[in-house]
Structure formats: C-alpha cells, structure tokens
Amino acid sequence: MRDIVVLETMEDIDKDNDGKVSLLEYIGDMYRGEENEEEPDWVKSEKEQFSTYRDKDGDGYMDEEEVKNWILPQDFDHAEAEARHLIYEADSDADEQLTKEEVLKKYDLFVGSQATDFGEALARHDEF
Ligand SMILES: [Ca+2]
Ligand SMILES: [Ca+2]
Ligand SMILES: [Ca+2]
Known part of the structure; x- marks a missing residue:
C-alpha cells in the first residue's frame, strides 16, 4: 500500500x-x-x-x-516538524522566540495548521 x-x-x-x-x-x-x-x-x-x-x-x-x-517518514513527528515550521515562519525577528504579536501576525498560518493545538498552547503560554 x-x-x-x-x-x-x-x-x-x-x-x-x-x-x-x-x-x-x-x-x-x-x-x-x-x-x-x-x-x-x-x-x-x-x-x-x-x-x-x-x-x-x-x-x-x-x-x-x-x-x-x-x-512516508518512518519516525517523523509531523506535529513537531509543523511546529518548527510555524516558528520559522512566524518568528519575524528570528530570535527563535515567538511573541504574542508574532503569533497574531501569522494567525492564519496557525489556524490553518495541523498543529493548531500548538498555536493555541503557545498563545496561552505567552500571555503577559
Ligand atoms: Ca527524473
Ligand atoms: Ca539521493
Ligand atoms: Ca521573535
């Protein structure tokens, strides 16, 4: 198959x-x-x-x-790769930290992502 x-x-x-x-x-x-x-x-x-x-x-x-x-990666963690991709895409100042602003700016990306949970978790963790 x-x-x-x-x-x-x-x-x-x-x-x-x-x-x-x-x-x-x-x-x-x-x-x-x-x-x-x-x-x-x-x-x-x-x-x-x-x-x-x-x-x-x-x-x-x-x-x-x-x-x-x-x-068909054998040991590929889709969620993790997706998460990394999202960080890469959303991290506008490339400091490897996502601020709420950065996440919000790329909101569509997170919503459309398979790792939406990650985006949500991230937004929750980043409340200040
Ligand atoms: Ca060829
Ligand atoms: Ca080759
Ligand atoms: Ca950043």
Whole structure:
C-alpha cells in the first residue's frame, strides 16, 4: 500500500522517467516560475530542504527510497516538524522566540495548521 503511494508520487514528479527525482523536478512540481523571475523565498528553502534532508546520500536526486522517506517518514513527528515550521515562519525577528504579536501576525498560518493545538498552547503560554 505504502509503496503504491511512493510509485504514484514518483510517476507524478519524475518527468523524464529516469526513476529519480531531480531538484528541478522536485521544485517544478510545486513551482513554475517565469524565467528571470526571482524565486520566492519558500522555493529557496525548499531547495535547501531537498539537499539537506530529502537527498540523503547527496547524489543530487531522490531515488525511490528517498522519496519514500519524504512522503512516508518512518519516525517523523509531523506535529513537531509543523511546529518548527510555524516558528520559522512566524518568528519575524528570528530570535527563535515567538511573541504574542508574532503569533497574531501569522494567525492564519496557525489556524490553518495541523498543529493548531500548538498555536493555541503557545498563545496561552505567552500571555503577559
Ligand atoms: Ca527524473
Ligand atoms: Ca539521493
Ligand atoms: Ca521573535
């Protein structure tokens, strides 16, 4: 069952059907920028994600195993990753602390997040 999901994802993203997902294919699946257009920041950070986390053996491609780890991580804590992502997104002054103002500014992000409990807990903890 799990492998079918992996295969379908591969088929979807692996445009040149070489059985591996290149950085371009990975990004191209989410983002189609115009030439000369500057990349949005999230594309840059996705690229970093790719080389830092997705492409474990650093050969520049995600093979089947790496795609599997990407979409079906074994020991991946979704809530924690989401929480970290939220902090990263919301922490406007990058001091790794979230103030209530920062949370409120990104309120939509927290509400739309799977880790909404985290956002709520955070807002509660940060009352002053
Ligand atoms: Ca490919
Ligand atoms: Ca690889
Ligand atoms: Ca901050």
